[in-house]
Amino acid sequence: MPEVSARKLQDWTEQGFEPGNCPVRQVLDHVSAKWPVLILLELGLKPMRFNELLRALPDISKRMLTQSLRNLERDGILRREVFDTKPPSVTYSLTDLGEGFLPHLLALVDWAEKGMPEIVAARQRFDRT
Amino acid sequence: MPEVSARKLQDWTEQGFEPGNCPVRQVLDHVSAKWPVLILLELGLKPMRFNELLRALPDISKRMLTQSLRNLERDGILRREVFDTKPPSVTYSLTDLGEGFLPHLLALVDWAEKGMPEIVAARQRFDRT
DNA sequence: GCGGTTAGGTCTCTAAATGAGACCTGTATT
DNA sequence: AATACAGGTCTCATTTAGAGACCTAACCGC
Numbered sequence: 001m002p003e004v005s006a007r008k009l010q011d012w013t014e015q016g017f018e019p020g021n022c023p024v025r026q027v028l029d030h031v032s033a034k035w036p037v038l039i040l041l042e043l044g045l046k047p048m049r050f051n052e053l054l055r056a057l058p059d060i061s062k063r064m065l066t067q068s069l070r071n072l073e074r075d076g077i078l079r080r081e082v083f084d085t086k087p088p089s090v091t092y093s094l095t096d097l098g099e100g101f102l103p104h105l106l107a108l109v110d111w112a113e114k115g116m117p118e119i120v121a122a123r124q125r126f127d128r129t
Numbered sequence: 130m131p132e133v134s135a136r137k138l139q140d141w142t143e144q145g146f147e148p149g150n151c152p153v154r155q156v157l158d159h160v161s162a163k164w165p166v167l168i169l170l171e172l173g174l175k176p177m178r179f180n181e182l183l184r185a186l187p188d189i190s191k192r193m194l195t196q197s198l199r200n201l202e203r204d205g206i207l208r209r210e211v212f213d214t215k216p217p218s219v220t221y222s223l224t225d226l227g228e229g230f231l232p233h234l235l236a237l238v239d240w241a242e243k244g245m246p247e248i249v250a251a252r253q254r255f256d257r258t
Numbered sequence: 259g260c261g262g263t264t265a266g267g268t269c270t271c272t273a274a275a276t277g278a279g280a281c282c283t284g285t286a287t288t
Numbered sequence: 289a290a291t292a293c294a295g296g297t298c299t300c301a302t303t304t305a306g307a308g309a310c311c312t313a314a315c316c317g318c
Contacts, residue, residue: 025167027241027248032161038154050266061306066267076251086314087265097247104236111233112156118226119156122205179295190277195296215285216294262316269310276303287292 030075031101035060035068040094041109043078044102047093077101159204160230164189164197169223170238172207173231176222206230 030036035057042048042056054065069092072078077098083089094102112119159165164186171177171185183194198221201207206227212218223231241248 023245023249024238024241025163027244028166028237029163031241032166032237033163034154034158037157037161051264054266059306061308062267063269063307064305067305074252074255075248076255077248082266085265087312090266097244097251100244101240104233104240107233107236108157108161109153111230112153112160115156115226115229116152119204119206120152122226123203125205126203180293183295188277190279191296192278192298193276196276211295214294217284219295260318264315265313267311270308272305272307274303274305276301278301279299281298282296283294285293288290 027075030071031077033068035064036072037105039065039068039072040077040098040102040105043092043094043098044105047091049089049091053092072098156204159200160206162197164193165201166234168194168197168201169206169227169231169234172221172223172227173234176220178218178220182221201227 031040038057038060039053042053048056050065050069053069054060054062057065060068069078069080073080073092075097076095078092079095081091081093083091160169167186167189168182171182177185179194179198182198183189183191186194198207198209202209202221204226205224207221208224210220210222212220
C-alpha cells in the first residue's frame with residue numbers, strides 16, 4: 001500500500017506541483033475539514049435546508065455554514081436549490097460526487113469509533129508522563 | 130449506508146454528547162486536518178525524522194509540525210523515538226493504530242484524484258455564473 | 259396595522275489559530 | 289574561534305473563525 005502512495009507523491013512532485021497549488025490538497029481541505037465533514041454527514045442522511053442544518057449542527061455559526069456550503073457547492077460535491085416559495089427556501093443535497101465520498105467518510109468515522117478505547121488509553125499514557 | 134450514520138448520530142445525541150465534547154469529532158479533527166493528513170501520508174511511506182518531515186513538507190512551519198506531531202502522538206497514532214546519538218535524533222513512525230488509518234486516508238486521496246476532472250469542471254461552472 | 263417570527267443570508271468586530279522567523283542547547287567540523 | 293546541524297521553543301504579525309447585529313420580504317396573531 002505505501003508504494004502506491006509513494007508513487008503518487010513522486011508523480012505529483014515530478015509534475016511540478018508546488019505544494020501550495022496541489023489540487024488534491026485543496027479538495028481534501030474542503031472535504032475533510034471540521035465543518036464540511038459534519039455537513040456532509042448530515043446531508044448523507046437526507047437533503048436539508050439551511051436553517052435545518054444550522055439546527056442540526058448546534059455549534060456552527062451561520063458564517064461558517066454559508067462558507068462551507070459554498071466551497072462544497074463550488075467543488076460539485078453538493079447542490080444548492082432555491083425554491084420560489086414564500087419565504088423562498090433553499091435545500092442542499094449531495095451530488096453523485098458527494099454520494100461517492102460519503103462511504104469513505106463513514107469509514108473514517110467508523111475507524112475513529114472503533115479506535116476510541118485505544119486512543120483514550122494512549123492519551124492517558126501520554127498525559128501521565 | 131445512510132441509515133448506519135443516522136443511527137450513529139442518534140446514538141451520540143442520545144448519549145448526551147454535547148457536540149463540542151464528541152470524542153470522535155476530536156479524533157477526526159486531529160487526523161483529517163490539513164497538516165496531519167500530509168504528515169500521515171509521509172509517515173505511511175517510511176518512518177522519518179523531524180527535519181526530514183520538514184523538508185518533505187516544504188510549506189509547513191516548525192511550529193505546526195511540532196504541534197501536529199504532538200497531537201498525533203498523544204492519540205497513539207504515531208510514535209516518537211529519541212535516539213541518543215550526537216546530536217540526538219528523533220524519529221516518528223506510525224503505530225498499528227496509525228497503520229490502520231492509512232488505507233482510509235489513501236482511499237480519500239484516491240477519490241479526490243479520480244474526481245478531479247469533475248471537480249474542476251464544477252468549479253468552472255460555478256465561477257462562470 | 260403593530261409586534262413578533264421565519265428563511266437565508268451578509269457585515270462587523272473580536273478572539274483564536276497559524277505562519278515567519280529569531281533564538282536556544284549541545285556536539286561536531288574546519 | 290566560527291559555523292553547522294538536530295530538534296525544538298518563543299514572539300509577533302497575519303489569517304481565520306466565531307458571536308452576534310442587521311437586512312428583506314412575507315406571514316401570523318390580535
